[in-house]
Amino acid sequence: MDIFIDGPRLVLAGDFDVRSTWEVRTALYDHLAAHEDDVVLDLSQVAAIDMTALKVLAVATRYAQGHGHHLTLRGCCPAVRRMLLVSRMHRLLEVEPSAVSA
Numbered sequence: 001m002d003i004f005i006d007g008p009r010l011v012l013a014g015d016f017d018v019r020s021t022w023e024v025r026t027a028l029y030d031h032l033a034a035h036e037d038d039v040v041l042d043l044s045q046v047a048a049i050d051m052t053a054l055k056v057l058a059v060a061t062r063y064a065q066g067h068g069h070h071l072t073l074r075g076c077c078p079a080v081r082r083m084l085l086v087s088r089m090h091r092l093l094e095v096e097p098s099a100v101s102a
Contacts, residue, residue: 002045003027008037009074013045016053025056032064032071039064040096044075054089061093072096 001020004011010031016024032039041057043049057073064071073095076084081098084090 005031006042008035009040009042011042011045015048016043016046017048017050018052021052021056024053025060028056028060028071029063032060032067032069035069038070038072040072040074042074043080044077046080047077049080049083051083051087054083054087054093058089058092070094 001016001023002013003024004013010028012024014020028039028041057071061071071094073093076095076098081090081095084093084095
């Protein structure tokens with residue numbers, strides 16, 4: 001898993017699964033603590049996600065809300081959106097609508 005910082009945006013690349021949750025969790029909480037603004041987690045380069053990763057995102061979302069911030073997921077591919085729906089995590093996580101191509 002590669003993690004890039006772009007202002008208030010945290011960009012993930014690779015598979016977000018049990019093997020990378022600790023690394024992402026640490027980067028995400030550090031990023032939330034360092035920014036006064038809302039944080040966007042860009043998943044446009046994430047091809048797959050598992051339940052462990054979704055749980056990390058759910059807990060981070062509650063943490064952000066408890067500190068007066070929003071954590072928004074951006075660029076979710078169809079496979080990630082499917083996991084969000086199947087797990088019902090779409091009810092807990094703020095996900096930007098996908099862009100409609102013309």
